[in-house]
Amino acid sequence: MSTPVSYFEQMYADNPDPWSFETRWYDTRKHDLTVAALPRRRYRSAFEPGCSTGRLTHRLAARCDALLAVDAVPSAVATTADRLKDQPHVMVAEAQLPEGWPDGTFDLIVLSELGYYFDDADLDRLLERATASLEPGGDLVAVHWRRPVAEHARPGDEVHALLAGITGLTRTVRHVEDDFRLEVFSRTPPGALSVAQREGLC
Numbered sequence: 001m002s003t004p005v006s007y008f009e010q011m012y013a014d015n016p017d018p019w020s021f022e023t024r025w026y027d028t029r030k031h032d033l034t035v036a037a038l039p040r041r042r043y044r045s046a047f048e049p050g051c052s053t054g055r056l057t058h059r060l061a062a063r064c065d066a067l068l069a070v071d072a073v074p075s076a077v078a079t080t081a082d083r084l085k086d087q088p089h090v091m092v093a094e095a096q097l098p099e100g101w102p103d104g105t106f107d108l109i110v111l112s113e114l115g116y117y118f119d120d121a122d123l124d125r126l127l128e129r130a131t132a133s134l135e136p137g138g139d140l141v142a143v144h145w146r147r148p149v150a151e152h153a154r155p156g157d158e159v160h161a162l163l164a165g166i167t168g169l170t171r172t173v174r175h176v177e178d179d180f181r182l183e184v185f186s187r188t189p190p191g192a193l194s195v196a197q198r199e200g201l202c
Contacts, residue, residue: 003117003151005072005096012075021055028055030180034112034143035059037173037184039195046108047133049097054080056112061087068102070095098126107138115144115159116152123153123162131166134187140169143182156181 011018021027034056043064051057051069057080061067067090071077074094081092095102098118109130118126134140142163144156160181164171170192173184186192196202 002119002122002153007151008073008076012073016075016079017053019052021053026179030143030182031056031059033175033182034110034141035063037141037175037182038063038108039139039172039184039186039193039198040108043108043139045104045106046110047102047106048110048112049095049101050112050114051080051092052076054083054092056110057090057092058083058087060108060110061090064108065089067091068093068106070097070100070102072096072100098122098129101126101129101133105133105135105138107135108141109134109138110141110143111159112141112143113145115142115162116149116154116156119153123159127162127166131168131187136187137190138187139172140185140187141182142185143180145180146177147179 046060046064046067048057048060048069051071053076057069061084069080069092077092077094084090084092115123130140142160144159146156160183163169163185168188169185170188171183172186172192172194175182
């Protein structure tokens with residue numbers, strides 16, 4: 001089954017930064033790579049589910065006109081809201097996914113360290129909602145840990161394989177290390193363009 005919210009609530013109760021995002025170079029570098037992989041300089045409306053403490057949210061905010069970040073754990077939402085309090089274009093809210101997926105459409109969706117916490121049915125619903133709410137030509141970013149974790153319903157590579165099999169998503173960026181996989185998928189049609197093509201270089 002999907003990992004219950006109580007699991008995450010207990011983790012944050014024991015430690016307000018349970019994955020050491022504030023201090024670990026691994027995550028600082030991974031977040032930097034995630035933002036660097038964004039094909040567009042700027043996005044109109046972005047959505048980041050599972051924002052945790054908001055470290056990645058803060059980086060995404062600099063590239064977006066509007067950004068919605070959600071998490072299922074109230075304390076994580078409070079931490080992120082405090083971190084982004086000087087960014088009026090960022091909205092932080094509590095939501096449990098996949099049923100709490102927001103209405104509206106986005107030209108950027110970031111699924112960072114999220115997909116492997118869901119069982120088959122919930123992950124199918126999550127990816128359906130993500131694909132349906134991604135605007136034509138919009139970008140979906142997926143980043144997941146690749147090594148085995150007992151609490152995960154599936155490996156990170158399996159999440160990415162499912163994304164690669166969705167009609168209407170075309171992979172435009174692929175970065176794979178022993179530890180994590182980072183990919184960007186474009187919503188098609190229209191046809192997916194490389195960064196150089198978007199810039200008129202080829």
